[in-house]
Amino acid sequence: MVCCCTPLCHLLVVNVLGSVVRYAPNRYSFSDLEAVKVIYGLGTSFPKSSWYIPWGNPGDNNLFNERSLAKHAHDRKQYQSTYSMSSLVNYEAFVDECAGLLKNRLLELCAANQAIDMHHWFQCYAFDVIGMITYGKRLGFLDKGEDVGNVINALGEILGYSTIVGIVFPTLHNIFVPIMNFLAGNKGQGGAYITAFTKERISETRSKPKAVILDESDSTTQSFLIKFLAKNTSKPDAFTSSHVLTGCLINMIAGSDTTGISLSAVLYYLLKNPRCMDKLQQEVDTFTSNGQLSTYVTYKESQTMPYLQAVIKEALRLHPATGLPLERVVPKGGAAISGHFFPEGTIVGINTWVAHRDRGIFGQDADSFSPERWLQDDGERVALMNRFWMPVSLPFILLQANSICGKRRS
Known part of the structure; x- marks a missing residue:
């Protein structure tokens, strides 16, 4: 067992021990695509772990900390259209x-x-x-x-x-x-x-x-x-x-907090990589001169800006807003994950800080900020990366990130 108190510590351990890490008694973290499908995929029956209990007032569960799969599915339908x-x-x-x-x-x-x-x-x-x-x-x-x-x-x-x-x-x-x-x-x-x-x-x-x-x-x-x-x-x-x-x-x-973190990450990586900042500015200038952008860039307009979208994706890949595995519990009968069998009751999850740096998915330069990886001609590779890209609170983040990062200069 290893103690992974921070995302970067967890990342260092994975680089040494491999894609499956026991980080606490009966708790395992994974960093491969197959595990994502098994644990979080549609139709899976892995309920949330006891880690979610403190994320609500005692005796009053909410949409985030509700551990009953049936109750969560019912409540989610109540809000689904509002958050699309x-x-x-x-x-x-x-x-x-x-x-x-x-x-x-x-x-x-x-x-x-x-x-x-x-x-x-x-x-x-x-x-x-x-x-x-x-x-x-x-x-x-x-x-x-x-x-x-x-x-x-x-x-x-x-x-x-x-x-x-x-x-x-x-x-x-x-x-x-x-x-x-x-x-x-x-x-x-x-x-x-x-x-x-x-x-x-x-x-x-x-x-x-x-x-x-x-x-x-x-x-x-x-x-x-x-x-x-x-x-x-x-x-x-x-x-x-x-x-x-x-x-x-x-x-x-x-x-709120996840959006603030994500916007900070986008700006941080642009400032650390002037080449990327210049390239994004050129795209904004080109779209502006062609009359393709409103004073405040709309979400629809931003979707036509390939480099802007690549910058946002790459920043959220390297700095996702959560740094812990979103834990689930192996259901009755156990489950095979990443070539290992885990009995009922085992707590499992994916740490996106680790998964987003998988060199088999994102390339040998996975630790580097490179928006161009999302613009390569290899459609299969890009599709694979998209399946493995797991930022949180995505609708709020994208709505605000596209507005801020794509905003025209005044």
């Missing part, structure tokens, strides 16, 4: 508004000759976009340039607590949370704080007359909250108040 890319592109005006405000804030900082923490500003941008999509209004991160309502800090507490407790002692989650909330006081700590913040936004919107909520929900650009409340008003037994809260929380927790 075809639905999300209707919110591009929200993304554009926040992108414009981000540009203005950065210009102000440049004029004042101040150093800029781009990851902080990307987080502010991501939270405000998520706020507009979810609640119909910015949360004020870009306006103030600071952690409004302590939300970013609370989210950090959730991520740190849930990751560690999920691995070491998930069954004690029900005991830890009440104690921590009591000691924290006010709105509680981490998850309780985010939940309280979200409930306040829901209460604000619920104060509107039901007829107004139903009427507003007809618009494709209305907030998720309005759409959720309309479902709750129309079918309160099928889409409960708990579904409303869960949908908003998932956006806040899963959509």
Whole structure:
């Protein structure tokens, strides 16, 4: 057994020991394509492990930490249409508004000759976009340039607590949370704080007359909250108040931090590779001079920009937003994975930081930033890489990354 506390540590171990690594008692990580199909493929029956327990309030499971396959499938259907890319592109005006405000804030900082923490500003941008999509209004991160309502800090507490407790002692989650909330006081700590913040936004919107909520929900650009409340008003037994809260929380927790990380990764690799930055700038300039781009690049327009898409894919390949295996439990009867048999109850998963550097899939230069790998003429190789590319929160990330990275110079 080896201890892999960080993605890079895990990567070093895999390079020495091979594609199957035991990183804790009864826990195994894989880094080959066949394992991806077996563990996460359509129709598989590998439920989530106990690691997911702390990712929700005690006794109140959500779409992320629900371990019952049947319950998760049922709940996912309740939200599926809302999170499709075809639905999300209707919110591009929200993304554009926040992108414009981000540009203005950065210009102000440049004029004042101040150093800029781009990851902080990307987080502010991501939270405000998520706020507009979810609640119909910015949360004020870009306006103030600071952690409004302590939300970013609370989210950090959730991520740190849930990751560690999920691995070491998930069954004690029900005991830890009440104690921590009591000691924290006010709105509680981490998850309780985010939940309280979200409930306040829901209460604000619920104060509107039901007829107004139903009427507003007809618009494709209305907030998720309005759409959720309309479902709750129309079918309160099928889409409960708990579904409303869960949908908003998932956006806040899963959509904001991962997007900030991913945008930071794209910028980091472009700055570290000036050749790629210049090549992307040339593509933007060419498309602009040909009249192919709006002032704020739309998602549809960005899809016609091959180098931009390659840059985003390559950055998310080298720096996926999650650094731990998304664990699953081997079902009854056991399973054969990567040439080994694992009995029922074994915990298995894929660490994308490792899998995305598989030289057999991505080439001998898999550790290098090379957007050109996605533009090669070998269609079979590109198709293979696409099957093995597993970033998280993809709709939110792509919607915002295409807007920011493809934005025309002003």
